[in-house]
Amino acid sequence: MVSENVMEPEKMLSGDLKLEAGREKFEINLTIPADPVKPQRILPVLQKFTNQVVERGIQRSNEAGKPISCKAACGACCRQPLLISEAEVYNLSDVIESMPPERKQTIKQRFRQGHDHFERIDWFNRFDEMSEIARTTGSEESKQQFINLISEYMEQQIACPFLEAESCSIYEDRPLICREYLVTSPAENCVSPKPETIAKMPISVKPSKAFSMLAKTEDSKDPSSLLLIRLIEFAEAHTEKFEEKSGPAWMEGFFNLITNRSEPASTEKAAEAPG
Ligand code: SF4
Structure with a gap:
């Protein structure tokens, strides 16, 4: 008798x-998934929500007569140190692993070269030291x-490493912070950005920050460990240790971090959908 594994x-x-x-x-x-899942599984919903938050920011910017200057094929901001959430590190690592072999090798090589460069100039250690000083003293000098x-x-x-022809090559999967x-x-001005020459449109909430706080383990206690350029190194050095929670539990935690005034879903229905 042949037994079949049927996926529910x-x-x-x-x-x-x-x-x-x-x-x-x-x-x-x-x-969202009804059953317990890892936090990466709720990322599509958070990406959709972030897009909505950003759309509002663009709208407000236009109304204020200060249109957003970011445009296609301008990747000037993709040369800054970006901190992403631990769950996004594993998610992007999976994105890289799913690439065709040649492309995967190219992307991984870029990550290694970038990472090794900053290691050579001791940037990561200095970043961790300065983060701690800025956090504990809050002095103007440390800032x-x-x-x-x-x-x-x-x-x-x-x-x-994902920037190609000044465009994001993983646009649909790009981190929330991007x-x-x-x-x-x-x-x-973005070619050589300085705090005094760059003006940003503030957005009403920061989904990237909330998600970073929500999905975090002991593995990422050093601030520099979650820099985008360290993604491969982090994913290879650690085994993912997130607990599993139901989709509603993850979302409740997320919206509580965004604001304490979130309402529960007003209508809710169970639906069967492919994963
Ligand atoms: S992931 Fe994409 S948008 Fe983000 S820094 Fe890299 S190239 Fe730029």
């Missing part, structure tokens, strides 16, 4: 959520030194 379709929940954050109200349609360190990173002109970056100052 993943049970999904969908519903509408109304959220008030700062001066803005959002209505979001969510479809300035921190800014200098960020400028030093950008002066190296080492692009994110979505949140809205510049209103002239695009040419």
